[in-house]
Amino acid sequence: MYYAHNLYLNGELVTELVIPDGVSEIKNYAFWVCSGLTSVTIPNSVTSIGNGAFEDCTGLTSVTIPNSVTSIGGWAFSGCSGLKEVHISDLTSWCNIDFNDYDSNPLSYAHNLYLNGELVTEHVIPDGVSKIKNYAFYYCSGLTSIKIPNSVTSIGRDAFYDCSGLTSVTIGNSVTSIGSSAFGCSPFYDCSELKEVHISDLAAWCGIDFEDHFSNPLFYAHNLYLNGELVTGLVIPDGVNEIKQHAFKDCTGLTSVTIPNSVTSIGDEAFSDCYGLTSVTIGNSVTSIGDFAFYGCSELMRVDIVDGVKSIGYYAFAFCSNLEELYISNTIESIANCAFEGCTNILEIKVGSKNAITCSEDIFSEDVYNNALLCVPEGRKSVYEKTAPWNRFYIVETDYTDINGVKEQIAENNTVYDLQGRKVENPTNGIYIVNGKKVFVK
Numbered sequence: 001m002y003y004a005h006n007l008y009l010n011g012e013l014v015t016e017l018v019i020p021d022g023v024s025e026i027k028n029y030a031f032w033v034c035s036g037l038t039s040v041t042i043p044n045s046v047t048s049i050g051n052g053a054f055e056d057c058t059g060l061t062s063v064t065i066p067n068s069v070t071s072i073g074g075w076a077f078s079g080c081s082g083l084k085e086v087h088i089s090d091l092t093s094w095c096n097i098d099f100n101d102y103d104s105n106p107l108s109y110a111h112n113l114y115l116n117g118e119l120v121t122e123h124v125i126p127d128g129v130s131k132i133k134n135y136a137f138y139y140c141s142g143l144t145s146i147k148i149p150n151s152v153t154s155i156g157r158d159a160f161y162d163c164s165g166l167t168s169v170t171i172g173n174s175v176t177s178i179g180s181s182a183f184g185c186s187p188f189y190d191c192s193e194l195k196e197v198h199i200s201d202l203a204a205w206c207g208i209d210f211e212d213h214f215s216n217p218l219f220y221a222h223n224l225y226l227n228g229e230l231v232t233g234l235v236i237p238d239g240v241n242e243i244k245q246h247a248f249k250d251c252t253g254l255t256s257v258t259i260p261n262s263v264t265s266i267g268d269e270a271f272s273d274c275y276g277l278t279s280v281t282i283g284n285s286v287t288s289i290g291d292f293a294f295y296g297c298s299e300l301m302r303v304d305i306v307d308g309v310k311s312i313g314y315y316a317f318a319f320c321s322n323l324e325e326l327y328i329s330n331t332i333e334s335i336a337n338c339a340f341e342g343c344t345n346i347l348e349i350k351v352g353s354k355n356a357i358t359c360s361e362d363i364f365s366e367d368v369y370n371n372a373l374l375c376v377p378e379g380r381k382s383v384y385e386k387t388a389p390w391n392r393f394y395i396v397e398t399d400y401t402d403i404n405g406v407k408e409q410i411a412e413n414n415t416v417y418d419l420q421g422r423k424v425e426n427p428t429n430g431i432y433i434v435n436g437k438k439v440f441v442k
Contacts, residue, residue: 005035005036007037014036015038016037016038017037019043021044024045024046024047024048025048026042027053028073032052034054035056035057037054037060038059039060039062040062048073050073052074054077054106055075055079056080057077058079059082062087063083070098071098073104074104075103076100077106083109086106086114089116092128095133096131097133097136098133099133099135099138104135105138107138111139111140112140112141113140120142122145127150128151130151130152131153131156132154134156134157134158135157135159136160137159137160138159139161139162139163141163144165144168147169148169148170150172150174153176154175154176154177160191162191166193166194170199171198173204175204176208178209179211191220196225199224202236205247206236206244207242207244208244208247210246213249218249219249222253223252223253224254231251232253232256232276233256233258236260239262242264243267244267245269245270246268249274250272250273251274254277255277256278259282259283261283261284265287265290266282266286269293270290272295274296275298277300278300279302280294280303284307286306286308287308289305289311289313293313295317295320296320297317298319298321299322301323305326307329308329308331312334312336314338315338316340318342320343323340323345325349325350326346326349326350327349328349330354330377339363340364340365346364346368349373349375349393350398351375351384354383356376356386356387357387358387374396376395377397381395381397
């Protein structure tokens with residue numbers, strides 16, 4: 001077949017192939033490069049389709065997969081560039097097929113799935129399905145919406161990869177894991193038209209194990225709906241003890257987040273690139289803030305890292321470009337590199353600890369060392385002056401009533417000097433000397 005490309009049955013060229021009922025397996029490479037085929041109908045007796053079984057059948061336009069098939073081998077439909085339609089009669093069976101890779105799924109070429117002769121666009125996974133297997137709807141660009149019931153506990157790798165027509169997805173409360181690229185280079189990868197993610201239980205959502213940020217449909221949709229309402233002021237339910245990694249990444253519809261005292265950890269990238277976020281309240285039981293947790297939340301102006309937090313991750317608040325005020329609790333034990341990189345507008349940092357922890361200079365941008373005021377507990381200024389990188393700041397103890405925090409207090413006829421005694425004509429953000437007093441210009 002590799003050379004002939006055409007198969008004859010009893011002297012007749014086979015174009016519309018009907019596998020006989022009773023066949024239980026289509027073996028490896030059975031119809032490899034049989035480019036004369038235009039359609040394939042597989043009976044309910046078949047349970048498996050082998051590696052490369054229909055590889056490079058470039059004339060194939062339609063294939064019917066029965067309910068009995070449970071596994072399809074590697075490259076089974078690779079190179080079937082003419083495929084337009086995949087026909088099935090049972091969605092539950094389809095969700096349970098073990099596809100070896102994306103080329104095992106004829107949808108990777110056909111893009112359109114037909115259920116009992118009807119094109120599937122608004123897709124409701126049947127209740128009772130417990131898993132959506134890897135590659136199940138890979139490149140099914142005909143889909144416009146998906147509803148996943150509460151019976152589903154996991155969504156496999158690349159399950160909805162490049163479903164470019166998808167605009168809405170509803171995730172059931174029982175989902176606990178979503179595989180890599182579920183909705184992109186992950187389960188939802190390149191689902192570029194996604195606009196809405198619908199859920200009915202925030203606590204369940206916080207507990208999903210997203211394998212990577214592409215696994216989260218919010219990476220594309222940006223908007224999360226709870227019981228039909230757009231979530232803007234997010235209040236994590238009391239009782240949640242962990243916000244998992246990537247949970248709200250790219251959820252740009254969020255404007256505020258309140259994290260209860262039950263939460264002990266905020267995962268990596270949990271709120272990364274939520275650039276609509278203007279305020280965050282962190283409960284007093286949180287002990288760790290993960291890498292990139294609030295990366296790129298550019299509208300945040302103030303962050304209070306409360307008592308109880310022991311560690312701040314790598315790039316945790318990096319590029320929160322409007323951040324001006326920062327409080328770091330007295331329980332902090334470690335601040336990772338670049339934690340506040342790119343937060344160039346920080347003007348005031350208050351630290352609660354009497355002991356200055358040693359950390360890398362690159363936790364802050366250079367502009368922050370030049371412009372921000374570091375406020376430390378009474379009697380501890382000398383400690384911070386001896387400890388890098390804190391000794392690079394202008395340091396005052398907590399009783400800093402001589403610092404005036406409004407720019408309007410600098411009258412036009414006043415002469416302004418920087419902390420090195422140099423005359424400044426047009427002061428911007430930072431600390432200056434005016435009439436012998438330090439003035440904090442915002």
